[in-house]
Amino acid sequence: MATLGSFFSSSLSTTAVRKRIVLSFNPRKHINTRFTSTHENSKHNASLSINQATSANNFGSSGRPGGGYSIFRAIDPYGSDAFAKTNDCEDDGGASVWNLIARVSDTLSMAFPLWIALACFVGLWKPTTFVWANKKWQMIGLTLTMLGMGMTLTLNDLKEALLMPKELLIGFILQYTVMPLSGFWVSKFMKLPSHYAAGLILVSCCPGGTASNIITFLSRGNVALSVLMTAASTISAVVMTPLLTSKLAGQYVAVDPAGLFTSTVQVVLAPVLVGALLNQYCNSLVRLVSPAMPLVAVGSVAILCGSAISQNSTAILSSGFQVVLASCWLHGLGFSFGYIISRLLGVDVSSSRTISVEVGMQNSVLGVVLAGKHFGNPLTAVPCAVSSVCHSIYGSILAGFWRSLPPPKSKLED
Numbered sequence: 001m002a003t004l005g006s007f008f009s010s011s012l013s014t015t016a017v018r019k020r021i022v023l024s025f026n027p028r029k030h031i032n033t034r035f036t037s038t039h040e041n042s043k044h045n046a047s048l049s050i051n052q053a054t055s056a057n058n059f060g061s062s063g064r065p066g067g068g069y070s071i072f073r074a075i076d077p078y079g080s081d082a083f084a085k086t087n088d089c090e091d092d093g094g095a096s097v098w099n100l101i102a103r104v105s106d107t108l109s110m111a112f113p114l115w116i117a118l119a120c121f122v123g124l125w126k127p128t129t130f131v132w133a134n135k136k137w138q139m140i141g142l143t144l145t146m147l148g149m150g151m152t153l154t155l156n157d158l159k160e161a162l163l164m165p166k167e168l169l170i171g172f173i174l175q176y177t178v179m180p181l182s183g184f185w186v187s188k189f190m191k192l193p194s195h196y197a198a199g200l201i202l203v204s205c206c207p208g209g210t211a212s213n214i215i216t217f218l219s220r221g222n223v224a225l226s227v228l229m230t231a232a233s234t235i236s237a238v239v240m241t242p243l244l245t246s247k248l249a250g251q252y253v254a255v256d257p258a259g260l261f262t263s264t265v266q267v268v269l270a271p272v273l274v275g276a277l278l279n280q281y282c283n284s285l286v287r288l289v290s291p292a293m294p295l296v297a298v299g300s301v302a303i304l305c306g307s308a309i310s311q312n313s314t315a316i317l318s319s320g321f322q323v324v325l326a327s328c329w330l331h332g333l334g335f336s337f338g339y340i341i342s343r344l345l346g347v348d349v350s351s352s353r354t355i356s357v358e359v360g361m362q363n364s365v366l367g368v369v370l371a372g373k374h375f376g377n378p379l380t381a382v383p384c385a386v387s388s389v390c391h392s393i394y395g396s397i398l399a400g401f402w403r404s405l406p407p408p409k410s411k412l413e414d
Helices: 002-010 092-110 112-125 135-150 155-163 166-175 178-189 194-204 212-218 223-249 257-281 283-311 313-318 322-344 349-360 364-374 378-404
Strands: 017-023 033-040 043-050
Touching: 092 283, 112 283, 112 313, 112 378, 135 223, 135 257, 135 283, 135 364, 155 257, 166 178, 166 223, 166 322, 166 349, 178 194, 178 223, 178 322, 194 223, 194 322, 194 364, 194 378, 212 223, 212 349, 212 378, 223 257, 223 349, 223 364, 257 283, 257 364, 283 313, 283 364, 283 378, 313 378, 322 349, 322 378, 349 378, 364 378
Parallel strands: none
Antiparallel strands: 017 033, 033 043
């Protein structure tokens, strides 16, 4: 996947190239995305308008005030070296150093399924590797990941997420119906032990994962819609995750909705809002730390998943990998129904791919942290950790398949 970033970068090597791409929907019920990229004398300027709000840049390009830097920066094919070029007053040496850091970070983060799978493998066969990753470090890792996601947003982006146009509304409903119900019925069908059932249901009730943005890009989906869906499901997770988990998993284990609510506010809503505020009002600080954010996010997810696996390696090996099969079923149903139902409801191909990815990929790390903090049995966190590997592999395969197909038709405007 890393070669895709260099491909898009090289496509801009010709000077004085000006492209104007408009992905447009009916303004009454869709998201309008206007993206303009200019490459002239090695200077990049990018602007994104969502619903004609020119300040809402979800791709993390830095050509406008308040612009941030995406956790998975490769979702912006036109901004591969935009960060290093942002400040025209910087000397060439300093710019090239920052550009190198950003490129290395991007390249490594593009292989996130590999790092997560590797961490889980190490946790399974060498459990002592992650003995240092206690609950305190888990909370810190997730908080940093969500803070990084928040720094790709602005307050205007959050307002757009609350407007809920047609595609966003469909995606939101499917996120919190298809996955929770799939988790519940897979647990029933496979007759999972109570701790595994509770963990599978918990992760199915979590919001969409940040990795979904890059998978959407690789799938030729609607990236703007992906970012808004992730933001909307993340913010609503403060209520939806505790509510759905208590309703569906309450028959398996005792669930503390109030505790889940408090923890979700602390590790999801608060960091996202702080990140958005920093992006809105302290953009120079965001630019300073942005090159490291992809590695921080991927590293945190890998360590958290590896830690959850290592703590329960003996139980996983003795269970016959039942939980792995259950996780595969869960995410397979999420990806499938997300796409099929979207198409049946009249959503275009590109946006249907986006909804499929958003529904199928969960914030598994949130599930790991909540399971470790609010469920007595440590085995409850195992399905959440396994889920991260499953949806990453599913998403990567699906992205490769969709990318091999002819580009989906979209409505373009001059």
